[in-house]
Amino acid sequence: MQPSAEANQRIARISAHLHPSNFQMEEGSNLRRANCRAKGGAPGFKVAILGAAGGIGQPLSLLLKMNPLVSVLHLYDVVNAPGVTADVSHMDTGAVVRGFLGQPQLESALTGMDLVVIPAGVPRKPGMTRDDLFNINAGIVRTLCEGIAKCCPNAIVNLISNPVNSTVPIAAEVFKKAGTYDPKRLLGVTMLDVVRANTFVAEVLGLDPREVDVPVVGGHAGVTILPLLSQVKPPCSFTTEETEYLTNRIQNGGTEVVEAYAAAKFADACLRGLRGDAGIVECSFVASQVTELPFFASKVRLGRTGAEEIYQLGPLNEYERFGLEKAKKELEGSIQKGVSFIRK
Ligand SMILES: NC(=O)C1=CN([C@@H]2O[C@H](COP(=O)(O)OP(=O)(O)OC[C@H]3O[C@@H](n4cnc5c(N)ncnc54)[C@H](O)[C@@H]3O)[C@@H](O)[C@H]2O)C=CC1
Numbered sequence: 001m002q003p004s005a006e007a008n009q010r011i012a013r014i015s016a017h018l019h020p021s022n023f024q025m026e027e028g029s030n031l032r033r034a035n036c037r038a039k040g041g042a043p044g045f046k047v048a049i050l051g052a053a054g055g056i057g058q059p060l061s062l063l064l065k066m067n068p069l070v071s072v073l074h075l076y077d078v079v080n081a082p083g084v085t086a087d088v089s090h091m092d093t094g095a096v097v098r099g100f101l102g103q104p105q106l107e108s109a110l111t112g113m114d115l116v117v118i119p120a121g122v123p124r125k126p127g128m129t130r131d132d133l134f135n136i137n138a139g140i141v142r143t144l145c146e147g148i149a150k151c152c153p154n155a156i157v158n159l160i161s162n163p164v165n166s167t168v169p170i171a172a173e174v175f176k177k178a179g180t181y182d183p184k185r186l187l188g189v190t191m192l193d194v195v196r197a198n199t200f201v202a203e204v205l206g207l208d209p210r211e212v213d214v215p216v217v218g219g220h221a222g223v224t225i226l227p228l229l230s231q232v233k234p235p236c237s238f239t240t241e242e243t244e245y246l247t248n249r250i251q252n253g254g255t256e257v258v259e260a261y262a263a264a265k266f267a268d269a270c271l272r273g274l275r276g277d278a279g280i281v282e283c284s285f286v287a288s289q290v291t292e293l294p295f296f297a298s299k300v301r302l303g304r305t306g307a308e309e310i311y312q313l314g315p316l317n318e319y320e321r322f323g324l325e326k327a328k329k330e331l332e333g334s335i336q337k338g339v340s341f342i343r344k
């Protein structure tokens with residue numbers, strides 16, 4: 001028996017998905033791919049991960065493929081994108097996954113995206129600071145943000161690549177140059193500091209970390225990571241030794257382990273904001289007037305247009321006021337370094 005026309009179309013769609021040439025598709029076959037929407041895919045948001053094949057990118061891709069708010073997931077990297085895409089695309093969840101390999105496919109990866117998450121770039125090796133990554137990652141972030149300005153200027157951008165304290169100002173300068181800058185849409189991911197703080201504080205208090213909320217403000221490196229232990233929920237108090245132990249552990253958590261969970265949690269908060277959910281408040285490194293610095297991490301309310309409200313720091317104790325001065329001093333240099341990289 002001859003397969004029906006409909007069956008033939010289905011077979012064509014499936015092979016378009018499986019064939020390795022899917023990664024170098026041109027105009028005509030893009031049409032076929034556009035038809036290749038999984039039934040469970042809609043409704044939802046279109047999300048791109050740039051640097052999807054890396055240590056953060058791979059588990060982040062997996063976690064976002066499981067997120068019901070995501071209908072289309074674009075995985076872009078300069079290496080290994082086809083293998084990672086094949087792996088992730090087999091998961092039986094709604095989002096349609098497409099892979100993009102190398103600079104020539106960056107624009108296709110970005111076109112039409114609502115949220116772009118950037119974990120692209122080199123990570124630290126033992127003994128390095130996040131700032132030691134500046135020379136390589138600054139250029140990577142610039143190129144990727146030029147693509148965003150061109151192809152999806154209204155997307156929310158979650159910037160993970162370090163040093164976040166400088167890469168966020170770099171992205172802002174690129175968007176300003178392109179005339180697309182909207183400070184509400186550019187968010188540096190500091191969620192990992194909050195996740196760590198919640199976990200370590202819960203350990204000390206003997207609580208479930210899910211019940212603990214620690215605001216972490218400032219930036220995302222060393223002394224710029226400032227946990228506000230006087231504002232922990234549920235209300236509690238710490239001895240001087242506990243405060244010093246917790247502050248140090250939270251500031252240096254990145255040398256223990258890095259993880260994608262926090263990036264996925266933050267992306268999910270941004271998507272819930274985009275959907276219009278009320279009361280989505282998370283810490284993030286954003287353009288800010290909370291201090292005299294142009295960028296600062298603090299609690300922000302996420303909505304349909306990004307960071308719609310930026311909250312003040314609230315009352316600080318003496319230890320935190322001292323920490324804030326140290327954080328601001330280092331942060332000022334990191335921000336300036338990012339700005340100069342583009343303006344030079
Ligand atoms: N903000 C945060 O909380 C965190 C930030 N990070 C930062 O995220 C970055 C990535 O870390 P890992 O995933 O551990 O590193 P990794 O080396 O495992 O992965 C980085 C990926 O980026 C890709 N890449 C490099 N240049 C690229 C380009 N021009 N375009 C697209 N992709 C490119 C690489 O091919 C690689 O797959 C580092 O800068 C790291 O410091 C990591 C963890 C947490």
Ligand SMILES: O=C([O-])CC(=O)C(=O)O
Nearest residue numbers: 124192254255257258259
């Ligand atoms: O520490 C690093 O290099 C990666 C990172 O930002 C973190 O884990 O907080």
